[in-house]
Amino acid sequence: MSIDLKPSQALGLWHAATLAQLELVGPDLTMRQLVILLHIYLKPPPHTVRGLAARLDVTKPVITRALDTMGNMGLVRRVRDERDRRNVIIKRTVEGALFVEKIGDLIIKEAAKLPRDGVTG
Amino acid sequence: MSIDLKPSQALGLWHAATLAQLELVGPDLTMRQLVILLHIYLKPPPHTVRGLAARLDVTKPVITRALDTMGNMGLVRRVRDERDRRNVIIKRTVEGALFVEKIGDLIIKEAAKLPRDGVTG
DNA sequence: GAGTATGAAAACGGGACCGTAACGATTGCG
DNA sequence: CGCAATCGTTACGGTCCCGTTTTCATACTC
Numbered sequence: 409m410s411i412d413l414k415p416s417q418a419l420g421l422w423h424a425a426t427l428a429q430l431e432l433v434g435p436d437l438t439m440r441q442l443v444i445l446l447h448i449y450l451k452p453p454p455h456t457v458r459g460l461a462a463r464l465d466v467t468k469p470v471i472t473r474a475l476d477t478m479g480n481m482g483l484v485r486r487v488r489d490e491r492d493r494r495n496v497i498i499k500r501t502v503e504g505a506l507f508v509e510k511i512g513d514l515i516i517k518e519a520a521k522l523p524r525d526g527v528t529g
Numbered sequence: 530m531s532i533d534l535k536p537s538q539a540l541g542l543w544h545a546a547t548l549a550q551l552e553l554v555g556p557d558l559t560m561r562q563l564v565i566l567l568h569i570y571l572k573p574p575p576h577t578v579r580g581l582a583a584r585l586d587v588t589k590p591v592i593t594r595a596l597d598t599m600g601n602m603g604l605v606r607r608v609r610d611e612r613d614r615r616n617v618i619i620k621r622t623v624e625g626a627l628f629v630e631k632i633g634d635l636i637i638k639e640a641a642k643l644p645r646d647g648v649t650g
Numbered sequence: 651g652a653g654t655a656t657g658a659a660a661a662c663g664g665g666a667c668c669g670t671a672a673c674g675a676t677t678g679c680g
Numbered sequence: 681c682g683c684a685a686t687c688g689t690t691a692c693g694g695t696c697c698c699g700t701t702t703t704c705a706t707a708c709t710c
Contacts (some may be wrong), residue, residue: 411538411640416571418636419629421532422546423567428586430560435668438562438697439551446544452539455597464548467699472659477696494657496707508540517651519532556698559667578688589668593689598666615676615687 417522424518429511440466441474448484448498449508455498456489483507538643545639553635561587562595569605569619570629576619577610604628 413421437445443464448455457475461468475498478484483504489495534542558566564585567595569576578596582589597621604625610616 410537410541411532413532413548413637413640415571415630415633415637416530418640419567419571422632422636423571425543426567427564430564431586435559435561436696438556439547440556443544443548443551446540446547450540450544452706458656465552466534468658469660469699470697473697476659485606492657492707496658509536509557511543512536512540515543516536519534519539522532557666561667580687589688590690591667594667597689613677613687617688618663 411413411497421515421519424521425515429513432510432514436490438474440464440470441477441508444471444474445478445483445504446508446511449500453497454489456495457498458495460498478504499504541643542636542640545642546636549635549639550632553631558598559595561585561591565595566604566625567629567632568622570625574618574620575610577616578619580624580627581615581619599625606650 420490433442442526447460447464457468457471460471463472475484475486479486481503482501485499487497487499489497554563565581566584568581578589578592581592585592596603596605596607600607602624606620606622608618608620610618
């Protein structure tokens with residue numbers, strides 16, 4: 409089955425999950441950085457700076473800086489591509505996987521807490 | 530029925546919706562500002578600076594600045610409380626309501642696009 | 651081997667946000 | 681009336697992100 413959300417459910421979930429996530433990760437992770445992180449962990453590798461920039465429609469320095477930030481947090485890891493040493497392959501880390509998993513749990517929890525849609529009573 | 534999400538569904542939805550939202554609103558709206566906006570439009574009024582700050586666990590200047598930004602965008606409106614002129618009541622606007630509605634549509638659309646969970650497929 | 655093309659990072663200037671602290675305006679109390 | 685408390689805003693110093701441009705290393709082509 410696909411997921412069928414009512415407007416108040418969708419917005420309520422979004423609000424609750426965003427709020428919970430802010431508490432979890434703090435204000436130090438931009439929406440863009442979050443998207444980049446999720447992309448790395450949800451989409452099949454390999455991931456390169458150029459590829460991510462094109463896929464997410466941002467400039468390359470945005471990716472570079474996001475990798476700096478998240479690399480310092482231990483959420484991702486950079487590895488030189490030995491086939492073509494100009495490329496950088498972005499690798500996942502155990503810490504990052506746990507982090508993403510935590511976000512998933514959080515959304516699931518918020519979804520479960522959702523009240524029925526007000527339209528139906 | 531409550532909403533029962535599988536991990537890959539939850540993260541996929543989060544990723545897709547965040548990405549779509551970034552394209553919609555641009556990088557000019559912080560996650561905090563978004564939470565504030567949703568709170569104003571989803572929770573029953575009246576909303577004050579102090580109330581929002583306490584409820585969302587941020588400092589008052591964060592609310593003030595968010596109201597500046599979103600006020601310039603026409604998404605919210607400030608009105609002095611005539612009962613107690615120290616207070617500021619945050620009012621909704623037509624433009625803001627449409628904006629929030631758009632976000633809801635976007636999430637619903639992304640939820641509908643979601644594939645079945647990989648565990649069972 | 652020289653010259654061009656490509657990938658990522660660094661440099662630069664500008665702008666926004668953050669938390670703390672200080673500031674006016676308003677209220678309530680004695 | 682004077683004084684403390686409350687509410688929202690502004691000021692300040694710092695940090696981070698952004699897009700553009702430049703730099704550096706590597707790969708490809710002739």
